[in-house]
Amino acid sequence: MNWLIGLGLAGLIALVAGRMRWLTTGGALMATLVGASVFGAGGVSASIPMLAFFLSGSMLPHALGRPHKTDRRTAFQVAANGLAPMLCCWGVLLYPEMEPAFWLGYAASLATATADTWATEFGVRFSETAWMVTTGRRVPAGESGAISVVGTLSGMLGAHILAVFCTPLMGYGVQAWAVWGLGVGGMVLDSLLGATLQGRFQCAACGATGEQRLCCGASARLVRGVRWVDNNAVNLLSTLATAGAAILVWE
Numbered sequence: 001m002n003w004l005i006g007l008g009l010a011g012l013i014a015l016v017a018g019r020m021r022w023l024t025t026g027g028a029l030m031a032t033l034v035g036a037s038v039f040g041a042g043g044v045s046a047s048i049p050m051l052a053f054f055l056s057g058s059m060l061p062h063a064l065g066r067p068h069k070t071d072r073r074t075a076f077q078v079a080a081n082g083l084a085p086m087l088c089c090w091g092v093l094l095y096p097e098m099e100p101a102f103w104l105g106y107a108a109s110l111a112t113a114t115a116d117t118w119a120t121e122f123g124v125r126f127s128e129t130a131w132m133v134t135t136g137r138r139v140p141a142g143e144s145g146a147i148s149v150v151g152t153l154s155g156m157l158g159a160h161i162l163a164v165f166c167t168p169l170m171g172y173g174v175q176a177w178a179v180w181g182l183g184v185g186g187m188v189l190d191s192l193l194g195a196t197l198q199g200r201f202q203c204a205a206c207g208a209t210g211e212q213r214l215c216c217g218a219s220a221r222l223v224r225g226v227r228w229v230d231n232n233a234v235n236l237l238s239t240l241a242t243a244g245a246a247i248l249v250w251e
């Protein structure tokens with residue numbers, strides 16, 4: 001029964017998000033699947049942190065006055081942050097005896113996604129200077145693997161707020177601090193993977209380096225990382241790793 005209610009509610013929210021041009025059709029379908037899983041496994045108290053992440057991530061670019069060019073999230077972009085929490089919800093349903101561990105994984109992966117989103121949005125908006133997390137070299141804010149003071153503090157705040165929104169689900173006390181700590185750790189892991197594993201490319205025609213595989217109508221040369229690992233793949237890996245770490249910590 002919860003599944004049906006969740007499917008209806010999630011579909012409704014995804015429809016509105018599509019209308020607001022936050023999601024593509026594929027993104028809306030993926031968001032509906034994630035939302036129905038969350039509501040089916042944990043009802044309202046599990047849906048609150050997911051909505052907090054989704055709404056803050058969708059509204060921040062507009063609130064900060066820098067809506068992205070590619071604003072509408074695709075199915076893969078939704079899965080990058082939504083797959084790990086969704087798998088944890090399936091874990092709750094399939095292995096009820098491990099329910100607290102899977103909820104910690106759910107909350108921790110959402111805290112990681114929130115921290116990363118907030119760090120990127122606030123960091124790019126307010127930071128003049130950022131440093132590569134691996135080398136300490138000064139780079140423009142917003143580059144993958146770059147960390148800034150404002151971005152890091154904003155990410156820590158985002159993970160903290162997410163942990164507060166998880167208290168109806170997780171309770172107060174040590175669990176909330178674990179969610180916060182895992183979220184901040186996941187954000188750091190995200191930066192490390194962004195600086196090492198994520199593909200970086202140089203265009204043979206114009207010489208520009210960046211994260212785009214294509215430039216000047218041709219395929220750009222790989223200069224760092226792995227070709228198929230983009231920012232979405234890094235987000236997916238860091239949220240999955242955080243969820244896994246949380247489940248191991250609890251068990």
Ligand SMILES: [Zn+2]
Pocket residue numbers: 203204205206207208215216
């Ligand atoms: Zn080029």
